[in-house]
Each structure stands twice: as structure tokens, then as C-alpha cells.
Amino acid sequence: MTDPARDHDIVVYGAxxxxxxxxxxxxxxxxxxxTRLALGGRSEQRLAAVRDKLGVDWPIVVADADETEALAELAASTRVVVTTVGPYLKYGKALAAACAEAGTDYVDLTGEVLFARHSIDANHETAVRTGARIVHSCGFDSIPSDLGVHVLAQQAAADGAGELADTTMVVTSMRGGISGGTIDSMRHQLDVVKEDRGLRRVAASPYSLSPDRTAExxxxxxxxxxTVRGAEVHPSLRGTLAPFFMASYNTRVVRRSNALTDFRYGRSFRYRELMSVGSSPLSPVVANGVKLGFGALMAGLMLPPTRFVLDKLLPKPGTGPxxxxxxxxxxxxxxxxxxxTGARYKARFRAQGDPGYGATSVMLAESALALVHDRDALPPSGGGVLTPATALGDVLVERLRVAGVEITAQRL
Known part of the structure; x- marks a missing residue:
């Protein structure tokens, strides 16, 4: 389905x-x-090189991230904007606002609490008015977490087994590296919170993305x-589980989904994310090492001398495997x-492809295609700053299954 009033169906911004x-x-x-596709970004020459590399004849839309008028024209020209340009707190505010105002659906890859909170405050009411679905975090941050809990709650409800209570996501296997863009977003957010105690409190709150904190x-x-013993989560899990490095963002997205659906998961829904580090007798040491190492990375990025060294070693933005x-x-x-009711359930979200690149591109692109081609079947949430589960729901689950992603839920 296309909209003849708009030139494009999807613009990939940051292409x-x-x-x-x-x-x-x-x-x-x-x-x-x-499907009418276009490439967007700030450099016509670089976009033309991408077009040639892909062997397509898509139009090019030139707009820099701080050119308000150009971004407004871009948003008005298309039904959906897909943006990969981060850090979003630094480069993404104007584009999200332009899409909300133009009634244009929007998907991105942010894992930045402060950007998502800003967008909720700045764009939600506008997007409700215009019908735009502003959907943050449509990649490894945070589609697996959001849809995993979505299908878990759905299966429990279908069985009449009650609402979700204590819920834990465990990364049981993973192969792939952290992206340079993720590191750059992390770096920028640390710079911001270092200067503002109020923003530090926002970033630290488990309900920082919820629509109404007082209702939580x-x-x-x-x-x-x-760190948690695996057997405390489920008898099948061995060894000690470490904190998952993306939990501080993913958990807040999932809690926002719960709140936006009038607490469909439950008011006693407790959610955390952990990762397996193996089942050997040394797993407690490894798990605590992961916990301490991630804390040391955060501290190192905040201190100029160590940050200088880390900047030389960590992946650079725009690079990848x-x-x-x-x-x-x-x-x-x-x-x-x-x-x-005491019933126990398990869901699984398993995908092939490097989490931050190959698998993420599938999730992001399928999110955009769902907004273009399946709009009538989407959840009846209307417009607003939404989450993948509340904006795309079962439509995206089925699209990802067709794309080869395993998404299942079952009673144990």
C-alpha cells in the first residue's frame, strides 16, 4: 500500500x-x-556511492541532522523514516520531532535512555495528534527483549494462567561484537549525565521511560x-549468571510496554536481564568479572586519561565486522x-547474524516494512512515542518468523 500524496514509502536516513x-x-x-525506497543523509556523493554499490535506482534525499527545514521536507516526503544516525541524543532530536509533526512513522536503533525520555516528553502528544508512530529501539536494542516478553505474556493469557510476576531474560548464547555506534552513544550519554545530576537520576531510574512514574x-x-545463580532462575540453567550489558536500557523499554498497555503483563511484573558465562566451577568468578569489567569501562570512559586510551582501543563509529x-x-x-497463578513459562528469541549488525538490520528493516505494508493489522495504539511491542506487536513477530527468527513461548 502506498500513499500517492508522498514521494516515498521508506527513507533510510544515514544510509x-x-x-x-x-x-x-x-x-x-x-x-x-x-515499495518506494530512498536513501537519505548529509552527503549526496556518499549516498550516490551506496546506491551504485547496491545496484538500485532509488532517489536521494539530502538533509543534515541539524537542518530543521530540510528534515521537515524529508519527513513530509515519506511514510516511514528509518534512521541509523547516532548518538541520537546528539543527532536525532530534530528528525524525530519532524516525523512526529508530519505524521510520519519513524524507527531507529537507539539504546539511549536520555534520548528516548526526551523524545517521549517532546514528541508523544504531537504524534498522538498526527497519528505518527515514533518507534525507538528497533534493533538488538530492544526488539528481542520487548517481543520476548510480549509473546510470553500472550501465551500465559491465552492459557488463563494469570499475569506475569518474576520474569528473567537470560542471554544463553551469543556471538558478535559491540558496535562502534553503541560505544559512541554510551560515551555521549556519560558526558551528559556527568554534568547534570538530575539526568543521572533519570538514567538510573528503572521506570525512566514509563509514561507515568506515579502509576508504577x-x-x-x-x-x-x-549476579545470580542460574538455578534460581530455572533448574536447567547452570553456573552463575552475569548482568547483561544492555539490561539498563532494555528493561526500561519492556516496562514502558507494560504501562502503555494498561499493565497487561501485570502490576507485580518484575523484570531483569542476565547473561550466561558458562557452567564451569569458575562461572561465579567470571560473572563477577563481567560485572566489575563493565563498571570499569563506564568509569574509564568518564575519566579523561583512561578515556583517551579506551578511545584508541574501542570500535569506531561507522565501522563494523x-x-x-x-x-x-x-x-x-x-x-x-x-x-x-504459579504457572511457569519459557519464551525464546533466537536469530542468526551478528546481533549489532546482521540481525539488527533485519529487525530494523522489517519494522519499517510492517509500518508500510501491514498498517491495518498493527496494534490499535494509534500514534505516539511507542515501543516495538505496542506499535508493531504480532505483525512484527510474524514478519521476523518469516525472516528466519525463532520466537516461541510455551508452558513448562
Whole structure:
């Protein structure tokens, strides 16, 4: 379905960046015939090079991230904007606002609490008025987490087994590297919170993305930074589990989904994310080493002397793995819950492809295609600053299954 009043169905903004190219390639290979695609960014020359590389004849839309008028024209020209340009707190505010005002659907890859909070405050009411679905975090941050809990709650409800209570996501296997863009976003957010105590409190709150903090139950921090014996989560899990490095963002997205659906998961829904580090007798040492190492990385990025060294060692923005590494990567996330009736359930989200690149490009592109081609079947949430589960729901689950992603839920 196309809108003749708009020139394009999807504009990939930041298409000359590493993830932008991968996403554009996926769309070139998998978008249904007739989908009107375009490449967007600040450099016509670089975008033309990408177009030539992909062997497509898509239009080019030039707009810099701080050119308000150009971004407004871009948003008005298309039904959906896909943006890979981060850090979003630095480069993404104007584009999200332009899409909300133009009634244009929008998807991105942010894992930045402060950007998402800003967008909620700045754009939600506008997007409700215009009908735009502003959907943040449509990649490894945070589609697996959000849809994993979505199908878990859905299966429990279908069985009449009650609402979700204690729920834990465990990364049981993963192969792939952290992207330079993720590191750059992390770096920028640390710079911001270092100067503003109020923003530090926002970033630290487990309900920092919730629509109404006063409506949330008081369930504490919910174990976001703890190490946990695997058997405490489920008897099948061995060894000690470490904190998952993306938990501080993903958990807040999932809690926002719960709140936006009038607490469909439950008011006693407690959610945390952990990762397996193996089942050897040394797993407690390794898990605590992961916890301490991530804390040391954060501290190192905040201190000028160590940051200088880390900047030399960590991946750079716009860089990424080889095509072979993207193909050979994978991840499996298992979700365990006990419902309010005492029933136990497990969901699984497993995908092939490097989590931050290959798999992310599939999730991002399929999110955009769902907004273009399946709009009538989407959840009846209307417009607003939404989450993948509340904006795309079962439509995206089915699209990802067709694309080869395993998404299941079952009673144990």
C-alpha cells in the first residue's frame, strides 16, 4: 500500500553509515515489489556511492541532522523514516520531532535512555495528534527483549494462567561484537549525565521511560546489576549468571510496554536481564568479572586519561565486522517467568547474524516494512512515542518468523 500524496514509502536516513548500508541492502533484497525506497543523509556523493554499490535506482534525499527545514521536507516526503544516525541524543532530536509533526512513522536503533525520555516528553502528544508512530529501539536494542516478553505474556493469557510476576531474560548464547555506534552513544550519554545530576537520576531510574512514574508499582531496582545463580532462575540453567550489558536500557523499554498497555503483563511484573558465562566451577568468578569489567569501562570512559586510551582501543563509529562475521554471528535469549497463578513459562528469541549488525538490520528493516505494508493489522495504539511491542506487536513477530527468527513461548 502506498500513499500517492508522498514521494516515498521508506527513507533510510544515514544510509552511507555501516548499519545504514546493511539495512538498505536488506530492503533492496526483501522489500515487496512496488515499495518506494530512498536513501537519505548529509552527503549526496556518499549516498550516490551506496546506491551504485547496491545496484538500485532509488532517489536521494539530502538533509543534515541539524537542518530543521530540510528534515521537515524529508519527513513530509515519506511514510516511514528509518534512521541509523547516532548518538541520537546528539543527532536525532530534530528528525524525530519532524516525523512526529508530519505524521510520519519513524524507527531507529537507539539504546539511549536520555534520548528516548526526551523524545517521549517532546514528541508523544504531537504524534498522538498526527497519528505518527515514533518507534525507538528497533534493533538488538530492544526488539528481542520487548517481543520476548510480549509473546510470553500472550501465551500465559491465552492459557488463563494469570499475569506475569518474576520474569528473567537470560542471554544463553551469543556471538558478535559491540558496535562502534553503541560505544559512541554510551560515551555521549556519560558526558551528559556527568554534568547534570538530575539526568543521572533519570538514567538510573528503572521506570525512566514509563509514561507515568506515579502509576508504577514499587518493586525496587529488580536486580539489573546483580549476579545470580542460574538455578534460581530455572533448574536447567547452570553456573552463575552475569548482568547483561544492555539490561539498563532494555528493561526500561519492556516496562514502558507494560504501562502503555494498561499493565497487561501485570502490576507485580518484575523484570531483569542476565547473561550466561558458562557452567564451569569458575562461572561465579567470571560473572563477577563481567560485572566489575563493565563498571570499569563506564568509569574509564568518564575519566579523561583512561578515556583517551579506551578511545584508541574501542570500535569506531561507522565501522563494523566483515560480511562473513555478520553472517556467522547469532544470539539466543531465553525468558523465564512465574505467573500470578504459579504457572511457569519459557519464551525464546533466537536469530542468526551478528546481533549489532546482521540481525539488527533485519529487525530494523522489517519494522519499517510492517509500518508500510501491514498498517491495518498493527496494534490499535494509534500514534505516539511507542515501543516495538505496542506499535508493531504480532505483525512484527510474524514478519521476523518469516525472516528466519525463532520466537516461541510455551508452558513448562
Amino acid at each position: 552511507s553509515g555501516f548499519v545504514g548500508v546493511v539495512t538498505a541492502r536488506y530492503l533492496a533484497e526483501h522489500a515487496p515489489a512496488g 508499582p514499587e518493586l525496587g531496582r529488580q536486580g539489573d546489576t546483580a 566483515s560480511e562473513r562475521s555478520q553472517r556467522d554471528g547469532y544470539f539466543t535469549m531465553d525468558f523465564f517467568t512465574t505467573t500470578t
